[in-house]
Amino acid sequence: MFKINGKGTALLMLLGAAAGSMAITNASAKSKLDKEISKIDISNLSNLSSEYTYGANANNNSVNHYNLFQTYKIKSKLVLTNEFRHKKVILPKGSVVTGNSDGQGNLVNVDNTTLSIKNQKKVFKKLGNWHYSKTFLKENGAAKYPYVRTTAFSKNSVAAFPMLYARKETSNSDNETTFPFISVTADSQLAYHSKGQVFRATRYAKIKKVKRTHAKITYYLSKRLAGVTTKKVRVGNAYRYRVSLRIGHVFQPSFASDTGSYHVTINNGKQKFYFVIFSPSPAESYLDNLNGKYVTPHEQKISSDYIQSLY
Structure with a gap:
């Protein structure tokens, strides 16, 4: 059993106030994050x-302004593969894709979840259940043409x-x-x-x-x-x-x-x-x-x- 004297009571009150202040500070920080x-x-x-x-x-x-969610319209067919590179599938010319660019006009990978439903079905039938397909050819030119239309899918060439x-x-x-x-x-x-x-x-x-x-x-x-x-x-x-x-x-x-x-x-x-x-x-x-x-x-x-x- 501890006996709390006047000083002890004051100390507890001080600690309580500090904890309250800390809670307010944390709440304020969260509020600031939300606001910004x-x-x-x-x-x-x-x-x-x-x-x-x-x-x-x-x-x-x-x-790096080239992120995973940039959108492109490919001007020629694009060959995709999976992580093991032993299977291939071809996306037709005109397909719209989301992927990561190497900064030199080539796509490194393609986000399968944002492909058109038709292309999704084709990719998953051939390559299996992958989040990203890899591009089969390093020099593919698929990131030279940003998708510039504003749609439900993309604005300013970003998904x-x-x-x-x-x-x-x-x-x-x-x-x-x-x-x-x-x-x-x-x-x-x-x-x-x-x-x-x-x-x-x-x-x-x-x-x-x-x-x-x-x-x-x-x-x-x-x-x-x-x-x-x-x-x-x-x-x-x-x-x-x-x-x-x-x-x-x-x-x-x-x-x-x-x-x-x-x-x-x-x-x-x-x-x-x-x-x-x-x-x-x-x-x-x-x-x-x-x-x-x-x-x-x-x-x-x-x-x-x-x-x-x-x-």
Whole structure:
């Protein structure tokens, strides 16, 4: 048994006040992260995945503007293969793809989850269940022609929602391989994948109409899509299923609370999805700095400039 005297009581009160102050500080930091990320145009969400280009001197780091979610229209057939390179499949001329460029006009890989449904079926039949296909030829010229149309799938040559995981508030797991996810395909389908390791669409619905504002993207689907919050509305002479997506809370998964990694919640009515920010990246540096973690002055400057360019 401890006997608490007046000084002890004062000490406990002081500790309590300090804990309360810390809680307020943490809450304030979270609020600041949300406020800053909410300034980003939601059509630029995928640009948060851009990473650094690294050289011999870290003070010369810059932002690599070729990220995994750039979109291209191929001008000649593109041969894809899987990780083992013993199978091949050909995407026809005119196909629209998302992938990582080598910066010299060649695609290194292609995101299978954003291919048109027709091309997805072809790729998965030939190559199997892979997230990314590799390009068979190193010199392929497939990244010379950015996809410049603004569609449900892409704006400013960047995929809108290439992979949003379903967020379960009650889940004790941060294992994304078990979570369902949605993506928008090159032929403007909103596709639902039953879990993180199912890269061919489980089900999908055609996006018949899209509206964009700074804060929100709204899709009008041809039919209801299970796993996504929709509202049946009348559009002209037809009924559509409205899906609204807007940027929400920024959070860190429990396994990464001390290491940086951030996720951005995308609110869809009662359903929540989230976008994963790559690590290391300018977006991560920017959020780390706001969160009170050490970031070099050079990375503070280039990350701040880059994030503000997405407003």
